[in-house]
């Protein structure tokens with residue numbers, strides 16, 4: 715492992731690109747290797763053991779691509795087994811749940827935090843337990859929003875149906891009076907304008923992307939592993955298990971750069 719190696723990220727699809735965007739902003743000199751498991755997406759409705767297996771398979775692949783740090787840029791895969799990946803593999807691996815919790819706790823004034831995520835993430839209670847560990851007096855209101863991932867992956871975020879679905883899922887959280895809402899799925903920042911429209915301007919939306927990128931930066935800096943070359947020399951690599959077309963379209967509009975994504979099925 716050396717400082718010139720890349721940062722590896724994984725997700726079930728385009729969601730982890732919201733974390734990539736922050737890495738590009740905070741660590742522009744770092745090379746990125748990304749794997750989006752679009753052929754097996756969504757992860758949210760799958761059993762935890764299966765998600766853990768998929769994530770481990772991808773981590774093994776990323777390691778063959780010379781990475782120095784891995785970000786599990788998927789809440790469902792983080793909830794399914796971050797401690798397991800950290801124990802199984804010998805390089806630093808971080809997830810997206812703890813960073814999101816830290817950011818939310820800094821923002822809440824009423825101590826009423828809403829959490830939205832996939833069925834797997836919400837059923838795992840990973841957010842609730844982490845928030846309570848930090849501050850047992852905070853009230854947590856959780857809601858699974860399984861259709862959101864499909865809306866994002868299919869480029870439907872600006873459709874009237876997206877607004878309708880968001881109103882349906884978010885009503886209980888609005889009624890509970892949360893002042894902070896954790897977007898507990900890396901896909902959700904891609905539809906934050908819809909979520910914000912439903913929740914109103916007084917509810918602060920929290921994406922873990924910025925805090926996760928900061929954590930990556932701190933780990934690399936402490937380990938003397940920050941890449942020293944100029945950002946212009948950076949070359950990123952993107953892989954998907956499904957068709958790269960839709961992934962490229964959403965990714966290019968989010969990252970404002972052209973992507974050439976390789977299709978690669980893992981054995």
Ligand code: DGL
Nearest residue numbers: 729756757758789790900
């Ligand atoms: N971006 C993944 C997450 O953060 C989405 C999971 C899915 O594919 O359902 O949980």
